[in-house]
Amino acid sequence: MQDIKVKERMVPLNDYATVKEDATLYDAVLALESAQKGIEPGREKHAAVLVCDNNGKVIGKLTRWSILRGIEPQYKHIGDLKETSRFGFSPDFIKSMLTNYGLFRTALQDLCKKAAEVNVKDLMQTLSDMEYIDENATIDQAIHQLVMGHLASLLVTRGGDIIGILRLSDVFNEVCAQVKACKL
Numbered sequence: 001m002q003d004i005k006v007k008e009r010m011v012p013l014n015d016y017a018t019v020k021e022d023a024t025l026y027d028a029v030l031a032l033e034s035a036q037k038g039i040e041p042g043r044e045k046h047a048a049v050l051v052c053d054n055n056g057k058v059i060g061k062l063t064r065w066s067i068l069r070g071i072e073p074q075y076k077h078i079g080d081l082k083e084t085s086r087f088g089f090s091p092d093f094i095k096s097m098l099t100n101y102g103l104f105r106t107a108l109q110d111l112c113k114k115a116a117e118v119n120v121k122d123l124m125q126t127l128s129d130m131e132y133i134d135e136n137a138t139i140d141q142a143i144h145q146l147v148m149g150h151l152a153s154l155l156v157t158r159g160g161d162i163i164g165i166l167r168l169s170d171v172f173n174e175v176c177a178q179v180k181a182c183k184l
Helices: 025-037 064-070 073-077 081-087 091-100 108-115 139-149 168-181
Strands: 018-020 048-052 058-063 132-134 153-158 161-167
Touching: 018 025, 025 048, 025 064, 058 064, 132 139, 139 153, 139 168, 161 168
Parallel strands: 018 048, 132 153
Antiparallel strands: 048 058, 153 161
């Protein structure tokens, strides 16, 4: 797959869901829904919304995890959930957290009303250097970054500007197509 370039498999930035940093979670959900309608047949749905500053520069990403955390404000008191999940807590301990942190005490409908007022800037994930890849990099290089960073996507750059997003789902589909082409 060394001859396949990232730019050949990426989703162009114009085709991806984006919102401004002052948008609400409600706005982000609408943007995601709207972007889903334009997806080519055979491609996976988008799993994130890119957050842009007022100049249109991507400054963060609102993932499915971010949105789910956003409907329950008490999650912010638990700490870094990414790190917490690596400790291998027992199912009983995880269940006890519902009570101890007062998670989901109110009806989901009430939480969703509150989430409509939440600003995406407060929920978005900031981007690390590991989440960027040049458009001329190979799919092999992208796979390495995705695996090493345990990432769901990479932002594709050209001369420092973000021009698209390479999703794990698209890379995985390419790998599957290559495997099927082997005809063992």
